[in-house]
Structures are given as structure tokens and as C-alpha cells.
Amino acid sequence: MSLGEGQSNLPNPFWRMLARRDVLAGLLFIGVATLGLWLSRDYPIGTALRMGTGYVPRLLCWILLGLGAVVVVQGLREAQDVRPLSSADFSALRPLVFVTASLVIFGLSIERLGLVISILLLIGVGAVAARALRPLETLAAALVLIVLSWGIFILGLGLTIPVWPEW
Amino acid sequence: MELLHNLAVGFGVALTPANLFFALTGALIGTLIGVLPGIGPIATIAMLLPLTFHLEPTSGLIMLAGIFYGAQYGGSTTAILVNLPGETSSVVTCIDGHQMARQGRAGAALAVAALGSFFAGCISTTLIATFAPPLAKVGQSFGAPEYFSLMVLGLIAAVVLAHGSVIKAIAMIVLGLLFGLVGTDGNTGGTRFTFGITELTDGIDIATLAIGIFGIGEIITNLTQPQETRGLVAKKITRLWPTGEDFRRAWPAVLRGTALGSVLGVLPGGGATLSAFAAYALEKRSSKHPEQFGHGAVEGVAGPESANNAGAQTSFIPMLTLGIPGNAVMALMIGAFTIHGIQPGPQIMSERPGMFWGMVASMWIGNLMLVIINLPLIGMWVQLLKVPYRFLYLAILLFCGIGVYTVSNSAAAVLLAALFGVLGYVFTRLECEPAPMILGFVLGPLMEENLRRAMRISSGDPAIFVERPISLGLLIAALALCVLVALPAIRSKREEAFQE
Numbered sequence: 213m214s215l216g217e218g219q220s221n222l223p224n225p226f227w228r229m230l231a232r233r234d235v236l237a238g239l240l241f242i243g244v245a246t247l248g249l250w251l252s253r254d255y256p257i258g259t260a261l262r263m264g265t266g267y268v269p270r271l272l273c274w275i276l277l278g279l280g281a282v283v284v285v286q287g288l289r290e291a292q293d294v295r296p297l298s299s300a301d302f303s304a305l306r307p308l309v310f311v312t313a314s315l316v317i318f319g320l321s322i323e324r325l326g327l328v329i330s331i332l333l334l335i336g337v338g339a340v341a342a343r344a345l346r347p348l349e350t351l352a353a354a355l356v357l358i359v360l361s362w363g364i365f366i367l368g369l370g371l372t373i374p375v376w377p378e379w
Numbered sequence: 380m381e382l383l384h385n386l387a388v389g390f391g392v393a394l395t396p397a398n399l400f401f402a403l404t405g406a407l408i409g410t411l412i413g414v415l416p417g418i419g420p421i422a423t424i425a426m427l428l429p430l431t432f433h434l435e436p437t438s439g440l441i442m443l444a445g446i447f448y449g450a451q452y453g454g455s456t457t458a459i460l461v462n463l464p465g466e467t468s469s470v471v472t473c474i475d476g477h478q479m480a481r482q483g484r485a486g487a488a489l490a491v492a493a494l495g496s497f498f499a500g501c502i503s504t505t506l507i508a509t510f511a512p513p514l515a516k517v518g519q520s521f522g523a524p525e526y527f528s529l530m531v532l533g534l535i536a537a538v539v540l541a542h543g544s545v546i547k548a549i550a551m552i553v554l555g556l557l558f559g560l561v562g563t564d565g566n567t568g569g570t571r572f573t574f575g576i577t578e579l580t581d582g583i584d585i586a587t588l589a590i591g592i593f594g595i596g597e598i599i600t601n602l603t604q605p606q607e608t609r610g611l612v613a614k615k616i617t618r619l620w621p622t623g624e625d626f627r628r629a630w631p632a633v634l635r636g637t638a639l640g641s642v643l644g645v646l647p648g649g650g651a652t653l654s655a656f657a658a659y660a661l662e663k664r665s666s667k668h669p670e671q672f673g674h675g676a677v678e679g680v681a682g683p684e685s686a687n688n689a690g691a692q693t694s695f696i697p698m699l700t701l702g703i704p705g706n707a708v709m710a711l712m713i714g715a716f717t718i719h720g721i722q723p724g725p726q727i728m729s730e731r732p733g734m735f736w737g738m739v740a741s742m743w744i745g746n747l748m749l750v751i752i753n754l755p756l757i758g759m760w761v762q763l764l765k766v767p768y769r770f771l772y773l774a775i776l777l778f779c780g781i782g783v784y785t786v787s788n789s790a791a792a793v794l795l796a797a798l799f800g801v802l803g804y805v806f807t808r809l810e811c812e813p814a815p816m817i818l819g820f821v822l823g824p825l826m827e828e829n830l831r832r833a834m835r836i837s838s839g840d841p842a843i844f845v846e847r848p849i850s851l852g853l854l855i856a857a858l859a860l861c862v863l864v865a866l867p868a869i870r871s872k873r874e875e876a877f878q879e
């Protein structure tokens with residue numbers, strides 16, 4: 213898949229420059245570091261001898277900030293088309309959204325609705341992530357997986373996960 | 380004689396029916412997941428980590444070790460039969476192993492890989508038993524400054540020997556260190572980066588982080604790639620036994636691979652993958668028929684397969700004796716120890732000899748089991764290869780979900796894992812290797828603790844790290860590595876080495 217496609221959608225050279233892997237990675241590091249510094253603004257720092265809660269975290273955030281800046285600069289200095297992002301990088305929304313959603317739903321439902329129903333929900337939502345699955349196949353997969361997880365986790369390991377909804 | 384006594388203790392523990400059962404179960408499940416393409420060993424171990432938490436510590440760790448080398452073995456089966464590496468360390472096995480399979484010699488390739496790995500496993504287990512005690516003694520003489528410097532060296536070396544951008548990898552380590560600090564500060568009792576969420580006051584669980592980043596992240600990455608077509612070459616494997624010619628050519632390669640892998644495995648950042656790549660390069664260079672490589676040279680299977688198993692095993696040495704993980708898999712192992720309430724380090728051998736030697740002995744037993752699991756049962760694994768990914772990922776997704784939930788019966792952990800999954804996907808897309816992050820995550824609290832202690836010893840003077848000779852030596856080594864990588868000549872060589 214050639215790269216120009218993904219990039220040509222981007223309106224101007226400035227955005228195209230930003231869309232490089234290294235630039236984005238560096239910005240991500242800088243973002244996390246800044247967030248960390250902001251979160252830890254009230255943590256007591258203490259002295260080197262008696263380090264407070266905030267000493268090491270703030271130190272690490274500053275290091276991360278510096279490294280992030282270096283990565284951004286490296287990315288900007290790179291020749292135009294060394295390793296640009298491909299259009300595949302932008303078309304990943306479907307799996308990203310549905311895989312994440314299925315887990316979130318599973319997490320929210322397992323304690324209230326029990327194992328069986330939350331597995332059905334996870335498989336139902338998760339199956340949308342890949343286009344390839346037919347409804348009947350999905351149902352069959354869900355049934356097999358319910359039996360399997362019940363056998364392993366409840367019967368085998370004896371875990372205390374609610375199986376059915378608690379009324 | 381002490382060695383024999385220790386091994387006797389170890390086999391006494393490992394040969395109890397329960398532990399034999401867990402070693403076998405671990406090896407079986409590890410192979411099962413390892414065979415499936417698209418799930419690496421880190422994701423496999425992360426996903427199965429919660430299963431071992433509910434066992435007694437020794438059994439749990441024996442099972443986990445079994446899962447690890449099972450996954451290792453399983454990966455080579457997939458590499459040979461479908462030309463898809465189940466994991467990075469079997470990438471090179473694909474080259475010649477798959478060619479052998481195409482020529483109708485799949486059985487021979489599998490047998491050479493299994494027997495070579497078994498031989499390497501025997502040697503490296505002996506090496507662990509021999510070198511662990513003296514190394515633990517060295518470790519026991521280390522104070523806080525030395526430990527801190529050792530961890531710095533370990534982290535830097537892990538990055539230098541891995542592939543990809545060094546700066547990004549160091550940034551990933553720092554990110555991991557930061558994640559490791561989330562929760563309550565053991566020294567001051569203050570909470571850090573918890574966003575006021577109660578579940579986070581105990582810190583992020585390593586299983587949650589690893590399952591999210593590696594398990595879920597990998598699923599998303601795989602789904603965004605076009606569906607692969609799997610060309611399974613051998614429907615039925617006939618003739619498992621290699622020919623005399625195969626044997627004659629394979630055994631020197633096995634010896635070289637074992638030696639190389641054993642050495643590279645101990646290095647931080649070493650382990651299975653590096654060993655396999657180095658062994659392939661060595662075989663190709665030293666062969667009289669380099670033109671056969673890539674067209675089914677048996678040495679190209681025997682060398683790397685022995686090396687990756689040897690490397691996988693000897694990477695346990697720094698983890699068990701010093702408590703320093705050399706690669707992400709060992710970091711997960713340390714996480715497993717910690718969850719059982721055990722701090723890996725030099726004291727583990729003297730305080731829990733049964734567990735330490737039991738684990739070592741079970742590695743040998745596990746290797747033997749793997750030969751049995753892999754060769755006669757190969758037909759079963761071939762069947763497994765036919766399961767399409769669109770079913771597999773649902774199963775993986777579900778087991779990741781249940782796994783995370785069962786670690787602490789916490790629904791919040793599942794949500795956190797989902798978040799880490801997104802993060803893992805973003806990292807992969809931006810070519811930021813997530814493996815160094817796990818190293819940083821495990822070492823974060825330890826480094827802070829040792830830094831604090833060192834500062835207390837020196838009354839707050841950071842010069843202590845360069846005044847102590849051992850600590851100074853370790854830091855110089857770390858610095859030297861950084862400089863080496865930065866040199867343009869070495870940099871191009873390094874890229875070349877990873878190209879191969």
C-alpha cells in the first residue's frame with residue numbers, strides 16, 4: 213500500500229510533517245510527561261536525602277520531556293519519505309473501537325450480569341471488529357467459549373465469578 | 380558435590396505428582412497458544428499469567444516456566460509448517476525450516492528443531508545450576524548504589540541490543556518506570572498518579588498492563604492488517620526421523636547454537652530472539668555451502684532453534700540471581716514472583732532452596748516433555764493451525780478479559796486493560812517497541828527504593844554512585860554502550876545486523 217494516499221488527504225505541509233511516526237511518538241512522550249508534571253505539581257518533592265513522593269516521578273517526567281523533544285527533532289530532520297505513515301494507519305478505527313468497546317462492556321457487566329451474559333456481549337460486540345464473521349458462526353463461537361471458560365475458570369480453577377445475573 | 384545435592388533437592392520438588400502435572404499442563408498450554416500464529420510469547424505469558432496466580436507459588440512458577448518454553452517451541456512449529464513466525468525468535472526458522480517443509484521434509488525439520496532445542500535445554504539448565512550460586516553470592520555483596528547502577532546498565536543494555544530507535548526505546552523505559560510508580564509510595568505513604576481512583580492506590584497490576592499492551596494491542600494490530608492466507612504445506616506429516624545426512628550436518632550447528640545462545644541469553648536485552656538471529660548469521664558465515672541457506676539448509680534450522688532455546692533458558696540466570704530482568708518475558712516472571720509475595724534476588728536461593736532448585740529441575744523435565752508433546756502429537760498441532768484467526772481472536776479477547784478480571788476480581792482492571800490495549804496499538808503504529816516499557820515498569824519501584832537507600836547512605840550526595848568502584852564500573856559500561864550506539868560506524872553495522 214503506498215503512502216502517498218494517506219498523506220495526500222492532509223491539507224498542508226505542516227500537517228504532513230506532523231503526521232510522521234517519530235514526530236507523533238515524540239509528541240506523545242511530551243504529552244505524557246507534561247500531564248505527569250501537572251498531576252504531580254502538588255506532590256512533596258523533598259530533598260535528595262529525604263525524597264518526597266514527588267521527587268522521582270518529577271525527575272522521570274523531565275527526562276521523558278527531554279527525550280520526547282529529541283525524538284520530535286529527529287523526526288522533523290528526517291528526509292521527507294523515509295518511513296511515512298501508510299493509509300492503513302488511519303483505517304484502523306473499526307477494530308480499535310469494537311475490540312476496546314467489547315472489553316469495556318465485559319468489564320462493566322461481569323459482576324452484575326454474570327459470566328454467561330457478559331461473554332455473549334463480549335463476543336457479540338467483538339465480532340463486529342472483524343468483518344469476516346457470520347451471525348451463526350459468532351453464536352457458535354460464543355457457545356463454545358462459554359462452555360470452555362466455565363470449565364476452566366469455574367470448574368477447574370474454582371474461581372468465584374458470578375455465572376448468572378444476580379437478581 | 381553441592382551441585383548434585385542441590386539438583387537432588389530440585390528433582391525432589393519437581394518430581395512430585397502435582398508439580399509434574401503443572402509442568403506438563405504449562406508446557407501443553409504454552410505449546411497450544413504458541414502454535415497459533417499472531418500471538419507472541421509475551422502475549423501468551425501475559426494472558427496465562429492469571430491462571431498461575433491461584434496456585435501455590437512453586438507450582439505456579441513451574442507452570443509459568445512451562446508455558447514460556449512451550450510457547451517457544453510452539454512458535455517454531457508454526458514457522459516451519461506455515462511460514463508464519465508465532466514469535467520473533469522463530470523468524471529465522473521460517474527461512475530454511477519452511478523451505479525444508481516445502482521439499483517434503485517437514486518431519487525432519489520439526490525433529491531437528493525439537494531435538495536441537497532439547498539438547499540446548501539440557502546444557503543451559505546445567506549452566507543455570509552451575510553459575511547461579513556464585514552469581515547470587517556476588518549479588519549479595521551489592522549495596523543499594525551498586526544495585527541502582529546495575530539496573531541502569533541492565534536497562535540501557537536491553538535497549539542497545541534490541542532493534543529500533545534507541546532514544547525511543549529509552550523513552551519507553553522511562554514511561555514504564557513512571558507507570559511503575561502509580562499507586563501508593565511505600566516510603567511516604569503518599570499516592571501518585573491515581574486520578575482519585577481507589578483501584579489504582581495499589582498500583583497497576585503487571586498482568587493488567589501486559590495483557591493490555593501485548594494481548595489486546597496485538598489483537599487490534601492483527602485485525603487492521605489484511606487477512607493473511609495461510610499456506611499450510613504439509614497436510615500429513617510423514618517420516619519424522621531425519622536422515623543420517625541431516626544428523627551429520629545438524630549436530631555441529633546444534634553445538635554452536637547452544638554455545639552462542641547460552642552466552643547471549645545471559646546478557647541484558649539478550650534472550651531467545653537475539654540468540655536465534657546471531658546463530659543464523661553464524662551458521663551462514665561458517666558454512667561451506669552458504670548458497671544452500673534459504674533453500675532448506677538443515678543447519679539453518681538446527682543452529683537458531685538450539686540457540687533460541689538456550690538463550691531463553693539462560694536468561695533466567697540474571698533474573699533468578701540478581702532480580703534483574705533481561706527481557707520482557709523475564710520482567711513478567713518477576714511480576715509473577717512478586718504477586719506470590721516473593722522478591723526475586725540473590726536471597727531467593729538461600730531462603731527458598733526448594734523453590735529455586737525445583738524450578739531449575741522442572742526446566743529440564745519440561746524440555747523432555749516438550750520433545751514428547753511436539754513430535755508424536757504434531758498432528759494435533761497441525762489441526763490447530765487450521766483454525767481461522769476470526770475465531771481465534773475472539774477466544775484470545777475473552778481469555779484476556781477473564782484473565783484480567785480474575786487477578787484481583789476487579790472490573791476496573793478490565794477497563795484499564797482496554798485502555799492499555801489502545802495504547803499498545805498506538806505504540807506499535809508509531810514503532811515504539813513496548814517491550815522495554817515492561818522492563819521499566821518492573822524495575823521502577825525497585826530503582827526508586829535503591830536510589831533512596833543510596834542517598835541515605837551518602838547523606839544526599841549523588842557522588843556515591845561514582846565513588847564506589849563496582850557502581851562506577853557498571854555506570855561506565857552503561858555510558859560506553861550509549862556512546863557505542865551513537866557512533867555512526869557502529870550504528871550502520873547494528874542496522875545491518877538486524878536486517879539479516
